[in-house]
Amino acid sequence: MEPLVFEHGNVHLRVDHGIFEVFRRNRTIGPYRAPLSWLKVRTETRKSGVTRLHFGNIAHLDEPLYAPKTQPGHLLAIIEIPTADEPLYRTYFTRLAHVSDRPIVS
Numbered sequence: 001m002e003p004l005v006f007e008h009g010n011v012h013l014r015v016d017h018g019i020f021e022v023f024r025r026n027r028t029i030g031p032y033r034a035p036l037s038w039l040k041v042r043t044e045t046r047k048s049g050v051t052r053l054h055f056g057n058i059a060h061l062d063e064p065l066y067a068p069k070t071q072p073g074h075l076l077a078i079i080e081i082p083t084a085d086e087p088l089y090r091t092y093f094t095r096l097a098h099v100s101d102r103p104i105v106s
Contacts, residue, residue: 004099006092011079013089015096022055022077032077036100041093042069043086051083066093067105 003016012023020039022032032055040063044052056075081089090104097104 004092004096006089008085008088009081011081013092015099020096022079024079034076036096037102039065039096039100041066042075043067044069045083045086046080049083050080051086053079053081053089055079062103064105065097065100065102066090 003014006013010025012025014021014023015036018036020034020036024031034055034057038057040056040058042054042056043066044054046052052069054069054075055077094104096102
């Protein structure tokens with residue numbers, strides 16, 4: 001299977017051979033990397049048109065891949081995106097949820 005890649009602005013997301021990776025250009029913090037089956041992404045809408053995407057590992061196999069941030073938890077990476085761009089990211093994560101047979105909450 002071809003890698004599933006999403007590039008937008010300074011963010012590069014990809015899944016290759018079952019491994020999900022996040023890369024951010026011009027950041028001193030390194031990339032985030034995890035098996036797709038472990039991935040969780042939580043959104044947090046902030047003021048001034050910014051949404052944060054929080055990346056971490058699931059605690060339970062039935063957790064949705066992508067969902068609004070509803071509870072605190074240990075998350076391993078954060079990227080900030082314009083809130084207007086969130087639907088583009090949600091579309092990509094919906095595709096990953098289908099590929100990995102995981103739920104998604106919008």
